[in-house]
Amino acid sequence: AAGVIQSPRHLIKEKRETATLKCYPIPRHDTVYWYQQGPGQDPQFLISFYEKMQSDKGSIPDRFSAQQFSDYHSELNMSSLELGDSALYFCASSLGQTNLATNEKLFFGSGTQLSVL
Amino acid sequence: KQEVTQIPAALSVPEGENLVLNCSFTDSAIYNLQWFRQDPGKGLTSLLLIQSSQREQTSGRLNASLDKSSGRSTLYIAASQPGDSATYLCAVRLWEGGSEKLVFGKGTKLTVNP
Numbered sequence: 142a143a144g145v146i147q148s149p150r151h152l153i154k155e156k157r158e159t160a161t162l163k164c165y166p167i168p169r170h171d172t173v174y175w176y177q178q179g180p181g182q183d184p185q186f187l188i189s190f191y192e193k194m195q196s197d198k199g200s201i202p203d204r205f206s207a208q209q210f211s212d213y214h215s216e217l218n219m220s221s222l223e224l225g226d227s228a229l230y231f232c233a234s235s236l237g238q239t240n241l242a243t244n245e246k247l248f249f250g251s252g253t254q255l256s257v258l
Numbered sequence: 259k260q261e262v263t264q265i266p267a268a269l270s271v272p273e274g275e276n277l278v279l280n281c282s283f284t285d286s287a288i289y290n291l292q293w294f295r296q297d298p299g300k301g302l303t304s305l306l307l308i309q310s311s312q313r314e315q316t317s318g319r320l321n322a323s324l325d326k327s328s329g330r331s332t333l334y335i336a337a338s339q340p341g342d343s344a345t346y347l348c349a350v351r352l353w354e355g356g357s358e359k360l361v362f363g364k365g366t367k368l369t370v371n372p
Contacts, residue, residue: 183362231301247360251301
C-alpha cells in the first residue's frame with residue numbers, strides 16, 4: 142500500500158541558506174501535518190493543512206512557511222537556516238478533518254533529516 | 259494544556275518477556291490515542307489507534323488499553339523479540355484552542371536482549 146512519501150531523505154545546508162521539504166500524502170488523504178523532531182525529543186507540531194487551507198499553526202518559526210497544493214502534496218519552506226533547525230522533519234497525512242471527533246489514523250512519512258552546518 | 263507522559267523512559271528486557279509500557283495524559287477530553295513505533299532516525303509507524311469510546315485494541319502480539327477517565331493507556335507486548343527494540347510513542351488527539359491537535363509523549367526506549 143502507498144505510504145506518505147517525503148523528499149529528500151537527507152539534506153545538508155549551510156547557515157542562512159534555504160531549504161524546501163516535500164511531502165506526498167497517502168492517496169485520497171486531504172490533511173497534512175508537519176512535525177519537527179530534535180535529537181532525543183518528541184515530535185513538535187509545526188503546521189497543518191486541510192483541503193489546501195492552513196488549519197492549525199504550532200511552534201513554527203516565522204522563517205518557515207508551508208503550503209498544500211491542489212494535488213494535496215505539501216511543501217515546507219525554510220529560510221535563513223540556523224544550527225538549531227537541524228532535526229528530523231516529519232509529514233503525516235490523514236483523511237478528513239472536521240470540528241468533531243477525528244477517527245482516522247495519522248500515517249507518518251519516514252522524515253527528512255536536515256543538518257545545518 | 260494537555261500533557262502526555264510516558265513511563266519508563268527506557269526499558270531493557272530479555273527476549274520472550276511480556277512487558278507493559280505506560281502512557282498518561284492530563285486532560286481526559288480526547289478523541290483518540292495512538293501508539294507509534296520509531297526506529298532510530300526513522301519515521302513513525304502507527305501501531306494501534308484507540309477511539310475514546312473504546313477500551314482496547316489488539317494487533318498480533320500488541321494490545322493497547324485506554325482508561326480515559328483516569329487518563330491512562332498501556333501498551334502490552336507479549337513474548338517480546340529483539341526486533342521489537344525501538345522507541346514507542348503515544349499521542350493523544352484532542353480539540354484545543356479552536357483546532358485539532360496531536361500531543362506526543364517523549365517515548366519509551368525499549369531494548370529486547372537476545
